[in-house]
Amino acid sequence: MTTVAVKPATMAQALTRALRDAMAADPAVHVMGEDVGTLGGVFRVTDGLAKEFGEDRCTDTPLAEAGILGTAVGMAMYGLRPVVEMQFDAFAYPAFEQLISHVSRMRNRTRGRMPLPITIRVPYGGGIGGVEHHSDSSEAYYMATPGLHVVTPATVADAYGLLRAAIASDDPVVFLEPKRLYWSKDSWNPEEPVPVEPIGRAVVRRSGRSATLITYGPSVPVCMEAAEAARAEGWDLEVVDLRSLVPFDDETVCASVRRTGRAVVVHESGSFGGPGGEIAARVTERCFHYLEAPVLRVAGFDVPYPPPMLERHHLPGVDRILDAVGRLQWEAES
Amino acid sequence: MTVMEQRGAYRPTPPPAWQPRTDPAPLLPDAEPYRVLGTEAAAKADPELLRTLYAQLVRGRRYNAQATALTKQGRLAVYPSTTGQEACEIAAALVLKEQDWLFPSYRDTLAVVARGVDPVEALTLLRGDWHTGYDPYEHRVAPLCTPLATQLPHAVGLAHAARLKGDDVVALAMVGDGGTSEGDFHEALNFAAVWQAPVVFLVQNNGFAISVPLAKQTAAPSLAHKAVGYGMPGRLVDGNDAAAVHEVLSDAVRHARAGGGPTLVEAITYRVDAHTNADDATRYRGDAEVETWREHDPIQLLERELTARGLLDEAGKQAARDAAEAMAADLRAHMNKDPALDPMDLFAHVYAEPTTQLRDQREQLRAELEAAAETAPEGGTHR
Numbered sequence A: 001m002t003t004v005a006v007k008p009a010t011m012a013q014a015l016t017r018a019l020r021d022a023m024a025a026d027p028a029v030h031v032m033g034e035d036v037g038t039l040g041g042v043f044r045v046t047d048g049l050a051k052e053f054g055e056d057r058c059t060d061t062p063l064a065e066a067g068i069l070g071t072a073v074g075m076a077m078y079g080l081r082p083v084v085e086m087q088f089d090a091f092a093y094p095a096f097e098q099l100i101s102h103v104s105r106m107r108n109r110t111r112g113r114m115p116l117p118i119t120i121r122v123p124y125g126g127g128i129g130g131v132e133h134h135s136d137s138s139e140a141y142y143m144a145t146p147g148l149h150v151v152t153p154a155t156v157a158d159a160y161g162l163l164r165a166a167i168a169s170d171d172p173v174v175f176l177e178p179k180r181l182y183w184s185k186d187s188w189n190p191e192e193p194v195p196v197e198p199i200g201r202a203v204v205r206r207s208g209r210s211a212t213l214i215t216y217g218p219s220v221p222v223c224m225e226a227a228e229a230a231r232a233e234g235w236d237l238e239v240v241d242l243r244s245l246v247p248f249d250d251e252t253v254c255a256s257v258r259r260t261g262r263a264v265v266v267h268e269s270g271s272f273g274g275p276g277g278e279i280a281a282r283v284t285e286r287c288f289h290y291l292e293a294p295v296l297r298v299a300g301f302d303v304p305y306p307p308p309m310l311e312r313h314h315l316p317g318v319d320r321i322l323d324a325v326g327r328l329q330w331e332a333e334s
Numbered sequence B: 001m002t003v004m005e006q007r008g009a010y011r012p013t014p015p016p017a018w019q020p021r022t023d024p025a026p027l028l029p030d031a032e033p034y035r036v037l038g039t040e041a042a043a044k045a046d047p048e049l050l051r052t053l054y055a056q057l058v059r060g061r062r063y064n065a066q067a068t069a070l071t072k073q074g075r076l077a078v079y080p081s082t083t084g085q086e087a088c089e090i091a092a093a094l095v096l097k098e099q100d101w102l103f104p105s106y107r108d109t110l111a112v113v114a115r116g117v118d119p120v121e122a123l124t125l126l127r128g129d130w131h132t133g134y135d136p137y138e139h140r141v142a143p144l145c146t147p148l149a150t151q152l153p154h155a156v157g158l159a160h161a162a163r164l165k166g167d168d169v170v171a172l173a174m175v176g177d178g179g180t181s182e183g184d185f186h187e188a189l190n191f192a193a194v195w196q197a198p199v200v201f202l203v204q205n206n207g208f209a210i211s212v213p214l215a216k217q218t219a220a221p222s223l224a225h226k227a228v229g230y231g232m233p234g235r236l237v238d239g240n241d242a243a244a245v246h247e248v249l250s251d252a253v254r255h256a257r258a259g260g261g262p263t264l265v266e267a268i269t270y271r272v273d274a275h276t277n278a279d280d281a282t283r284y285r286g287d288a289e290v291e292t293w294r295e296h297d298p299i300q301l302l303e304r305e306l307t308a309r310g311l312l313d314e315a316g317k318q319a320a321r322d323a324a325e326a327m328a329a330d331l332r333a334h335m336n337k338d339p340a341l342d343p344m345d346l347f348a349h350v351y352a353e354p355t356t357q358l359r360d361q362r363e364q365l366r367a368e369l370e371a372a373a374e375t376a377p378e379g380g381t382h383r
């Protein structure tokens, strides 16, 4: 067996590599968006692609999100596989008309004759000190729209594997990139990228017996840290990284909750009408008899995303998670 | 009769004569951007106005430099500079009457300050302690708008509402060249023209939308040409010529005030600094291009004119510099203080009456902060 050097890489580098490999493997793959060409994207995720594949395959578009996604629909109709970049979470909103009225339902309204293999990359979430409109977590809007896949990596390897899977998917995929993890490093072997995972599988990042933290994207490292800290208090926490919000992996999640009997859902977006409510309901429906406590949610507050100087009070951190874990003992007390 | 025979007998009636709804010719911009400084028109320019413009440009340049320096000290999260674009920023603020409204984009802090908003409050968004620091009604300045072109329909709606009420109000809305590609730009211009709303659209064409040059943004002969398609006049002006920008915008504002409807003004200028302090401009443009624009600097253009006409001497220049320096010192002094932040503000102003969920969440945060204060009694700063 040959050992390959495993080097640290950033999530942004893995995403770039995934785009490059996808473009090399399939001439139908086209990357487009604002500043993705010469500049390589404001986060440099598309760095070098225009040089390598030409401006027809990695295109600086006019500044118009509805136009970017709308033209991607037509390109996909004609057999291309567009990968579009929405520069920041809140700047994808002008494209929602196209996303909701067309991208998500073209397969359905044409009885399967016109599928749209479009990947929509959206840097999302807070924690980078961004000014207004640069830190939204919009996943609930995407999740509420039937016809879209919604995935979000938390590790460097998943960034690669999931993006390849998204581009290969024959359905539209909203690919949420946790921007505060862009520069996080992992040991990753770029020569032999992990086998491309099919979309829709959660993974147990850390096993434990006392309770399950169900989370995704930028909150995964926070939950891992909370799980370490909880050891001091005698809690052995399991952390499930969803990776895919749609489709949802009930199997992995419920297997974990049945083992531990307790669960907390953790995410940055607001809790009211947010992803956690759906997840808690699904877990309760399937695991009611195994649950020792209600499924709790630790989320961002239900406020417009705050200015950078206040965001640390908004984002769910280790303490807030540990506090919820403490509340999971409610049955013993009542 | 067979069908073929019928066809042979068929004589199509010509369509009724087509008339354009509006004669496009007067709407078309001039072939060359309008200039005043260094031309014969300059002789007619009001000396007092030129002096005011000069003092404000010098102050604006200093403001840009100071704000950029504050990003390096971590006092601002980000600053999109308008160095080189001061003529547009200042003219936009100066042509408006007190009752008029300004709708700035995120880049237009300088116009906001020139309109009278407190410099520190104008920077609140970029410092990051609140999204909008000033009261929009105090100086009739809408919040600095980050999503591109979305403020334009707001300007149209406000101007329209004012006219419906019989008020003498004009709205001036600012947008970049890139922003003209957004759907909201189209919708705003169309509404404004159909409603004959008293609005002036000022496009600061500074060459780039972050890294994307104008050639990749539009195939139109000029952005001002777009006006014709909506049925409003388009004007092209040298955006570094403060006197010209002031004149063209004044004309447009007068036209709107008189019930003549909207105008689209394209000011040709250049973004000398990078997109923001976080941008690396060397990736998409060379120094040579920047240098040619430095030679067409708005302050120098005006300085030359004023000097040639004997309206400005060394003492005058020094006075402008001193005033600018005093403003910068004041700004530094204020910005170097940590803003007083109350984490409870997270829940302020989400609704007129907080929802029960927000009350609960507010209590949760209060408890957390109290617990944290007990374990760390010395307390931390909020930075």
Ligand SMILES: Cc1ncc(C[n+]2csc(CCOP(=O)(O)OP(=O)(O)O)c2C)c(N)n1
Binding pocket: A034, A063, A065, A087, A091, A094, B107, B146, B147, B148, B175, B176, B177, B178, B179, B180, B206, B208, B209, B210, B271, B275
């Ligand atoms: C709807 C929307 N999409 C993307 C962005 C991100 N963005 C911020 S500034 C900018 C470029 C704007 O260029 P331009 O309109 O020419 O104005 P300038 O910055 O040159 O003043 C982009 C793409 C945004 N703010 N809003």
